[in-house]
Amino acid sequence: MKIVDTVCPYCGVGCGVGLIVVDNRIVDVEPTKFHPVNEGKLCIKGRYCFEFVHNENRLKKPLIRKNDEFQEIAWNKAISIIAKMIKEYKDEIGFLASAKCTNEENYVLQKFARVLGTNNIDHCARLCHAPTVVGLGEAFGSGAMTNSIEDIEESKCILLIGSNTFEQHPLIARRILKAKENNSKIIVVDPRKTHTARFADVFLQIYPGTNVALLNGIMNVILREELYDYEFIKKRTKGFEEFAKSIEKYTPEFVSKICGIKSELIEKVARMYVESDKSSIIYCMGVTQFSHGSDNVKACCNLALLTGNVGKPGTGVNPLRGQNNVQGACDMGALPNVFPGYQKVNDDKLRKKFEEIWKYKLNGDVGLTVTEMINEAGKNIKFLYVMGENPAVSDPDVNHVKKCLKKLDFLVVQDIFLSDTAEFADILLPACCWAEKDGTFTNTERRVQLIRKAVELPDALPDWEIIKMVAKEVGLRGFNYSCAEEIFNEIRKVTPQYAGITYKKLEINGIQWPCPTEDHPGTPILHTDKFATSDGLGKFTIAEYKEPFEKPDEEYPFILTTGRIIFHYHTGTMTRKSEHLKGEINECFVEVNPENAKELSIKDGDLVKVKSKRGEIFAKVRISNIKKGVVFIPFHFAESSANKLTVCALDEKSKIPELKLCAVKIEVV
Numbered sequence: 001m002k003i004v005d006t007v008c009p010y011c012g013v014g015c016g017v018g019l020i021v022v023d024n025r026i027v028d029v030e031p032t033k034f035h036p037v038n039e040g041k042l043c044i045k046g047r048y049c050f051e052f053v054h055n056e057n058r059l060k061k062p063l064i065r066k067n068d069e070f071q072e073i074a075w076n077k078a079i080s081i082i083a084k085m086i087k088e089y090k091d092e093i094g095f096l097a098s099a100k101c102t103n104e105e106n107y108v109l110q111k112f113a114r115v116l117g118t119n120n121i122d123h124c125a126r127l128c129h130a131p132t133v134v135g136l137g138e139a140f141g142s143g144a145m146t147n148s149i150e151d152i153e154e155s156k157c158i159l160l161i162g163s164n165t166f167e168q169h170p171l172i173a174r175r176i177l178k179a180k181e182n183n184s185k186i187i188v189v190d191p192r193k194t195h196t197a198r199f200a201d202v203f204l205q206i207y208p209g210t211n212v213a214l215l216n217g218i219m220n221v222i223l224r225e226e227l228y229d230y231e232f233i234k235k236r237t238k239g240f241e242e243f244a245k246s247i248e249k250y251t252p253e254f255v256s257k258i259c260g261i262k263s264e265l266i267e268k269v270a271r272m273y274v275e276s277d278k279s280s281i282i283y284c285m286g287v288t289q290f291s292h293g294s295d296n297v298k299a300c301c302n303l304a305l306l307t308g309n310v311g312k313p314g315t316g317v318n319p320l321r322g323q324n325n326v327q328g329a330c331d332m333g334a335l336p337n338v339f340p341g342y343q344k345v346n347d348d349k350l351r352k353k354f355e356e357i358w359k360y361k362l363n364g365d366v367g368l369t370v371t372e373m374i375n376e377a378g379k380n381i382k383f384l385y386v387m388g389e390n391p392a393v394s395d396p397d398v399n400h401v402k403k404c405l406k407k408l409d410f411l412v413v414q415d416i417f418l419s420d421t422a423e424f425a426d427i428l429l430p431a432c433c434w435a436e437k438d439g440t441f442t443n444t445e446r447r448v449q450l451i452r453k454a455v456e457l458p459d460a461l462p463d464w465e466i467i468k469m470v471a472k473e474v475g476l477r478g479f480n481y482s483c484a485e486e487i488f489n490e491i492r493k494v495t496p497q498y499a500g501i502t503y504k505k506l507e508i509n510g511i512q513w514p515c516p517t518e519d520h521p522g523t524p525i526l527h528t529d530k531f532a533t534s535d536g537l538g539k540f541t542i543a544e545y546k547e548p549f550e551k552p553d554e555e556y557p558f559i560l561t562t563g564r565i566i567f568h569y570h571t572g573t574m575t576r577k578s579e580h581l582k583g584e585i586n587e588c589f590v591e592v593n594p595e596n597a598k599e600l601s602i603k604d605g606d607l608v609k610v611k612s613k614r615g616e617i618f619a620k621v622r623i624s625n626i627k628k629g630v631v632f633i634p635f636h637f638a639e640s641s642a643n644k645l646t647v648c649a650l651d652e653k654s655k656i657p658e659l660k661l662c663a664v665k666i667e668v669v
């Protein structure tokens with residue numbers, strides 16, 4: 001028996017786990033006792049995180065489509081066909097990287113794409129925190145969580161907006177509870193009375209899509225009552241005057257109607273937020289997944305700047321990153337506009353630096369995003385290479401997505417299971433899962449941590465090794481890596497934030513970037529003395545309230561919002577292979593407000609049809625404390641896929657789709 005120290009493969013909290021291994025089988029898992037993130041605790045997904053590893057449906061051999069059936073094919077033959085196709089479609093190719101894969105794997109895939117001459121590389125961050133990268137980037141100069149998980153305990157007032165932390169980031173919720181024990185005030189903003197909302201001192205049950213109005217209303221009170229931090233604004237920010245002007249019209253009375261919240265409550269929250277000497281904002285998908293997602297993020301930043309709540313313990317603007325390694329996949333440049341370390345592809349000086357290190361001429365045009373690549377399928381994109389993503393379930397308007405996938409000349413899917421997207425593949429490649437390889441993940445608080453191989457799956461390969469084989473077969477130089485650490489050492493050379501990190505330093509507890517030199521201990525809190533912007537100042541930006549893309553009307557009278565539950569993860573490829581998690585719940589449901597249920601004459605457990613302009617699904621009714629006029633469906637269940645209903649309306653700046661809001665009707669069946 002051995003215990004292998006590694007990290008949970010599910011969410012961005014990045015809890016430490018020990019995998020208990022007997023004869024090449026993981027038989028159990030234990031939380032790492034003195035781990036700085038989870039301190040010896042796990043949530044239910046972490047507790048059963050090993051159950052999918054030995055599932056009989058794991059992809060074990062490369063497969064090729066022949067006459068609409070998959071047949072086994074040898075690795076060398078599969079790689080040779082893929083390489084031939086890549087040479088043929090070089091200018092019409094796109095890559096989806098993966099926030100489930102390691103930093104090393106994402107680094108190698110984006111390098112491969114770029115050396116081939118394309119910046120068409122993106123991943124699920126586009127559907128997730130793309131507005132964070134834009135909004136926080138513009139205001140503070142860095143699109144990452146400003147403070148640390150441990151530090152949340154220090155806060156005296158926590159504004160949780162659009163985050164169901166208790167279900168989606170449970171080991172961060174534990175810190176919020178600890179803060180509450182220390183008399184911190186908790187404010188929750190959500191259209192649903194979630195598990196998180198039950199712990200709130202003040203719960204603002206708003207209409208979906210109205211965060212900007214609410215936040216501007218809160219700031220209107222702070223400005224009107226002169227409760228802002230004058231010293232901080234003067235010393236550390238710019239753009240205040242213009243911003244303050246833009247807030248004048250957002251009186252609590254005005255926004256009250258938009259948000260569906262009493263104006264007194266807005267005033268109360270504004271005073272609560274400024275009265276504490278350490279207030280922090282924690283946000284997630286209820287802020288980002290809108291056609292105005294970047295404005296939502298900017299409004300959060302404005303509130304922190306206005307009250308001087310940045311750069312100190314217990315404060316900050318804290319986007320909770322979702323996937324185990326979505327922070328890392330972004331850091332590694334698995335994005336169409338930046339190289340590793342957020343260095344712009346269209347900056348001649350920076351591109352030259354990468355050309356010198358990689359020894360290839362590189363393309364300076366920004367590439368296509370996830371949704372753009374899918375829309376261009378059959379047009380400018382003929383060949384798509386998907387490593388560890390499942391867009392046939394996770395993208396908006398999946399009926400459209402599936403039509404697009406069919407238009408591709410060639411689709412390669414590299415996954416650990418036969419996902420819904422894999423069904424459309426021409427070649428399927430079996431990848432090792434996290435427990436079968438070495439590498440690093442970067443969690444939501446920028447903590448880079450080692451993951452370690454615990455077991456072997458004979459014919460599968462780590463994702464980086466597969467890309468290395470393809471790159472070599474295409475005839476490219478610079479991919480002859482012998483291990484994950486060798487790749488990491490190249491990452492350090494090109495990524496300033498990671499320059500001082502070594503595998504040796506990561507052995508205990510990991511390191512939080514930025515870590516510029518080997519003797520640097522890492523950075524738990526950002527922007528303590530100056531912001532990461534070019535002039536070091538925090539920037540007030542203007543965010544006006546905009547109406548959503550699709551509003552309810554007579555035919556489609558309900559607002560649909562979508563999201564998650566604690567027991568399942570995204571498209572369910574992993575959690576729906578776990579006996580314990582499946583045992584908790586394994587079918588779709590739709591949350592309906594009791595008054596609406598009465599009007600529709602439906603009761604708990606009834607089967608209904610939910611329909612939007614794009615598609616329809618069946619789901620069981622769950623009567624809940626959701627805002628009247630709003631319904632909620634989790635997107636985990638492919639057979640009644642919430643994304644058949646959602647709309648692909650994009651935020652202009654970040655290109656995130658409006659996954660949290662569209663109009664639907666409910667029919668009794």
Ligand SMILES: Nc1nc2c(c(=O)[nH]1)N[C@H]1C(S)=C(S)[C@@H](COP(=O)(O)OP(=O)(O)OC[C@H]3O[C@@H](n4cnc5c(=O)[nH]c(N)nc54)[C@H](O)[C@@H]3O)O[C@H]1N2
Nearest residue numbers: 162163164168208209284285286322323563564566569570
């Ligand atoms: N169990 C589990 N945990 C996960 C995941 C998972 O699939 N399952 N996924 C991970 C990933 S990748 C991510 S990104 C995170 C997501 O974590 P969260 O963002 O916390 O999860 P969601 O359920 O998508 O949405 C959060 C809340 O936003 C609310 N909301 C909807 N519209 C609005 C609005 O207009 N304003 C406000 N204020 N709130 C609104 C919803 O009602 C919902 O309760 O979770 C991570 N953790």
Ligand SMILES: Nc1nc2c(c(=O)[nH]1)N[C@H]1C(S)=C(S)[C@@H](COP(=O)(O)OP(=O)(O)OC[C@H]3O[C@@H](n4cnc5c(=O)[nH]c(N)nc54)[C@H](O)[C@@H]3O)O[C@H]1N2
Nearest residue numbers: 100124127128388389390394414415419431562570571573
């Ligand atoms: N309606 C609606 N849609 C949403 C959202 C929402 O809130 N509402 N949220 C969006 C968000 S925030 C996100 S992050 C996306 C997530 O979207 P996706 O990333 O597409 O969803 P996952 O199910 O996490 O897909 C990961 C895939 O990687 C595979 N995999 C796991 N480990 C490995 C590995 O080591 N190697 C390889 N090669 N493959 C691996 C899994 O089997 C799975 O097929 O969904 C988005 N879609």
Ligand code: SF4
Nearest residue numbers: 008010011015043046
């Ligand atoms: S909180 Fe996230 S990282 Fe921690 S055990 Fe749960 S799913 Fe895993």
Ligand SMILES: [Mo]
Nearest residue numbers: 127128322323
């Ligand atoms: Mo996400």
